[in-house]
Amino acid sequence: MSLFNYKLSELQDKLHTKEITVSDLVNESYARINEVDDDVKAFLTLNEEAARAKAKELDGQAPSQSLFGLPIGIKDNIVTKGLRTTCASQFLSNFNDPLYDATVVQKLQDANAINIGKLNMDEFAMGSSNENSSYFATRNPWNTDYVPGGSSGGSAAAVAAGEVFFSIGSDTGGSIRQPAAFCGVVGLKPTYGLVSRFGLVAFASSLDQIGPVTRTVEDNAHLLQVLAGHDKMDATSANVDVPSYKDSLNQGVKGLRIAVPSEYLGEGVNPEVKEAVLQALKVYEDLGATWEEVSLPHSRYAVAAYYLLSSSEASANLARFDGVRYGVRSEKAENMIDMFKLSRSEGFGDEVKRRIMLGTFALSSGYYDAYYKKAQKVRTLIKNDFEKVFENYDIVIGPTTPTPAFKVGEIIDDPLTMYANDILTIPVNLAGVPGMSIPCGFSSEGLPIGLQLIGKHFDESTIFRVANAFEQATEIHKKTPVLGGVK
Amino acid sequence: MAEISKEQVKHVAHLARLAITDEEVEKMTEQLGAIIKYAELLNELDTDQVKPTTHVLDLKNVMRKDEPRKWINKEDALKNAPDQENGQFRVPSILE
Numbered sequence: 001m002s003l004f005n006y007k008l009s010e011l012q013d014k015l016h017t018k019e020i021t022v023s024d025l026v027n028e029s030y031a032r033i034n035e036v037d038d039d040v041k042a043f044l045t046l047n048e049e050a051a052r053a054k055a056k057e058l059d060g061q062a063p064s065q066s067l068f069g070l071p072i073g074i075k076d077n078i079v080t081k082g083l084r085t086t087c088a089s090q091f092l093s094n095f096n097d098p099l100y101d102a103t104v105v106q107k108l109q110d111a112n113a114i115n116i117g118k119l120n121m122d123e124f125a126m127g128s129s130n131e132n133s134s135y136f137a138t139r140n141p142w143n144t145d146y147v148p149g150g151s152s153g154g155s156a157a158a159v160a161a162g163e164v165f166f167s168i169g170s171d172t173g174g175s176i177r178q179p180a181a182f183c184g185v186v187g188l189k190p191t192y193g194l195v196s197r198f199g200l201v202a203f204a205s206s207l208d209q210i211g212p213v214t215r216t217v218e219d220n221a222h223l224l225q226v227l228a229g230h231d232k233m234d235a236t237s238a239n240v241d242v243p244s245y246k247d248s249l250n251q252g253v254k255g256l257r258i259a260v261p262s263e264y265l266g267e268g269v270n271p272e273v274k275e276a277v278l279q280a281l282k283v284y285e286d287l288g289a290t291w292e293e294v295s296l297p298h299s300r301y302a303v304a305a306y307y308l309l310s311s312s313e314a315s316a317n318l319a320r321f322d323g324v325r326y327g328v329r330s331e332k333a334e335n336m337i338d339m340f341k342l343s344r345s346e347g348f349g350d351e352v353k354r355r356i357m358l359g360t361f362a363l364s365s366g367y368y369d370a371y372y373k374k375a376q377k378v379r380t381l382i383k384n385d386f387e388k389v390f391e392n393y394d395i396v397i398g399p400t401t402p403t404p405a406f407k408v409g410e411i412i413d414d415p416l417t418m419y420a421n422d423i424l425t426i427p428v429n430l431a432g433v434p435g436m437s438i439p440c441g442f443s444s445e446g447l448p449i450g451l452q453l454i455g456k457h458f459d460e461s462t463i464f465r466v467a468n469a470f471e472q473a474t475e476i477h478k479k480t481p482v483l484g485g486v487k
Numbered sequence: 488m489a490e491i492s493k494e495q496v497k498h499v500a501h502l503a504r505l506a507i508t509d510e511e512v513e514k515m516t517e518q519l520g521a522i523i524k525y526a527e528l529l530n531e532l533d534t535d536q537v538k539p540t541t542h543v544l545d546l547k548n549v550m551r552k553d554e555p556r557k558w559i560n561k562e563d564a565l566k567n568a569p570d571q572e573n574g575q576f577r578v579p580s581i582l583e
Contacts (some may be wrong), residue, residue: 095567099559193544206542232551238544304526313501322504324576327568335579341506353505357496357515358522360503374529376539381532383540415518416525432543457543 001030004162005480008070008219015063021165022069022114025165026055029071029116033163041138042158045084045169046117054114066226067113073158073167076118077125078210078297079199083115087201088133089123091327092318095115103198103231104168104210106318111226118166119154119199124348125175125203127151128421131412132351136230139408141180142447146405149179153229155185155213160481164291166214166223170200172207173306174400174425175438180213182402184439185479186220186467187213189425189457192432193238195224196231202317204310205236207429216477217438217467221245224460240458248461249468254288256466257393263299264398264424264452273399276441282399283473285468293394296385301378303419303428308362308375309430314352315359321347341486381430390456395466398426400437400450424452434460438467439476492522 003011003025014020030048034120050070058069074080077087081101086092093262101109108115124130130138138153140146141161148157152169156179159167169176171189180187188211202208212223225245231237260281265274281291322345323329330342346355363369389396392413401421409434411417433454440451451470455463473476496516500507507515561574570577 034567094569097564097567099567132560235549236542236544236546298532301529301532304528307522308526308529322571324578325564325568327569333579336581337504338505338506339579342506345506348505353507354515355516356505357499357504357519361491361495361499361519361523371523371526373539374534375526376541377534377537378529378532380537380540381534383521383543416521455529 001419002162004032004059006034006078006164007216008067008165008222011070012063012068013417015069022055022058023052024071025069025071025276026114026116029164032161033116037140037162039144039159040141040157040163041136042119042161043073043117044086044088044135044371047083047115047207048117051114051116054148058112061392065110065112066222067108067111070113070115070166070350071116071164072108073116073119073164074105074153075121075155075167075169077170077201077422078105079201080115080118080169083118085118085201086170087124088135089347089349089352090134092322094328095326098403099249100112100199100272102234104227105144105197105199107226107473110333119152119158119167121154122151123352124201124314125151125170125172126314126351126355126409128174128418129406130154130179131408133341134349137408140405141193141448142405143445145407146447147408149182149405151175152187152213153179154186156180157185159183159213159215162480164222166212166219168210170208170210171429172204172310173429174422176211176213177400177425177435177450177452178422180437182405182448184448184479185213185215186217186436186438187211187222188220188436188457188463189428190224190228190460191238191434193236193350194240194434194460196234196237197431198231198233204313205317207310217464217471218249220436221249221464238458243461244463245461248465252287252318253284254465255403256284256289256298257387257396258284258289258291259294259393259396260291261296261299261396261398262293263296267401267419269399272443273401274342275396275404275451276401277451280470283347285440288341289332291397292323292391293303296427298378298381298385299423299427302329302382303423304377305378305382306422306426307419308371309354309379311359312362312372313359315356315363318352318356323347379430382427386427386431386433386454395462396454398452400452401425404443404445404447404449428454433457436463441476442479471472471479491516516523
């Protein structure tokens with residue numbers, strides 16, 4: 001049996017008993033990449049030489065740290081010292097030698113995880129399909145005619161295809177949960193502030209959050225344990241105690257009160273997705289939980305508010321890409337302003353330009369109150385919706401996405417339809433609460449369907465407990481994708 | 488809010504320091520117009536008495552002590568630059 005069928009804790013046991021070596025794990029990871037990545041296209045940059053050297057070094061040591069010897073993939077908007085970091089943008093195609101590691105990368109190294117390489121994404125994390133990568137589109141391992149979701153599509157596809165044991169993504173409006181749903185893996189967006197954003201190339205600073213993508217819920221808890229915690233290098237990092245997530249895994253759901261927003265099962269939600277969610281709720285009933293329909297009345301305004309806010313923040317964050325200190329510079333420019341304009345126009349792709357333009361417009365003189373401030377106020381209403389529901393319920397459950405994965409090229413030229421794909425994940429980012437996607441079924445075409453679990457601020461423990469109960473009671477997570485379709 | 492015009496799109500592109508072609512102006516006018524029109528949905532809500540949320544956490548600005556510490560050196564700071572000379576970033580001349 002492939003090593004990829006084991007949980008992280010089982011692999012650790014095998015390392016402890018010397019049944020396998022770290023080099024075995026790293027070899028298996030690169031062998032699988034060689035076997036399938038021409039089809040999946042999850043990786044932008046491999047770290048093979050350094051990873052193999054690190055594996056050899058660890059082979060001589062006794063396993064001690066929590067991720068000892070385990071191969072990981074890292075989304076390419078997370079800075080890695082000395083390893084090319086492009087954000088899947090032509091603008092950073094020559095950014096081969098970043099000067100420092102992101103805090104999460106440092107934590108992974110301290111835990112002795114092995115960085116296998118950098119994973120493809122939508123350019124600067126803007127997109128819901130991975131088709132906005134300026135290098136190539138990643139494909140869905142369940143059927144390569146379909147998108148893996150975005151923007152952490154590479155992170156989800158690499159885990160689903162068994163190329164790495166786990167990966168790190170980032171989630172601004174659903175960018176971990178939506179691809180996790182499309183690829184049938186477990187993806188968590190932690191509470192805003194729980195995981196340091198130092199070294200994450202910022203898209204929308206008040207919404208971005210780094211999180212783990214794994215095959216199982218237990219693995220996800222294992223990884224979050226390493227990533228979570230206060231960081232003095234990040235002014236938005238929360239100074240809160242990090243509980244033991246492992247302790248919460250097997251506490252069961254007896255007596256748990258589940259809220260199911262009527263807006264999350266209404267118009268626009270695919271019948272197969274709705275049915276899979278209702279079946280999951282039946283599982284929870286059988287396990288002793290109760291559920292009731294509730295309302296998150298401002299959900300329908302979330303997408304509009306999100307695109308105004310995130311694009312505004314993006315327009316400010318991406319102003320730093322000026323062709324002076326790093327990145328590409330246009331050779332056509334004759335003066336300073338032209339240098340900025342031409343470098344940015346040649347370096348950024350269409351979606352990035354579109355959002356910079358939208359954000360600049362929303363922040364420009366005369367429009368700030370009408371768009372940006374209005375959206376901030378609607379954000380308050382959306383946050384209040386969640387807080388009200390959590391007064392009476394332990395967790396909110398619904399679908400992660402309105403539909404299963406769509407075909408490559410199907411809606412790429414229709415920004416509004418593409419944006420609507422994030423309609424069920426965006427409110428979670430606006431409210432700053434944690435959300436997880438776990439596989440809960442398959443469509444008639446054999447594509448995974450994601451169940452979204454949303455918790456109170458800093459209550460990841462309840463999410464792990466609820467997600468693990470479902471995983472233990474069902475066999476869905478055990479199904480693995482068979483690669484096929486077009487190249 | 489009136490429809491977004493091509494002139495507005497050109498002005499916004501200048502503010503955003505983006506050079507855009509006439510073809511892109513056409514496309515952006517249409518696409519931004521559609522997104523802005525969609526955003527008008529927010530006007531259904533009366534938010535006069537609602538406070539804006541800029542940040543979900545109750546953050547306080549923490550100032551560190553003003554002490555020198557090690558960070559990158561000049562060589563490191565310059566090594567990813569597309570153009571450099573004599574230990575400085577080189578850019579097109581500003582003065583004629």
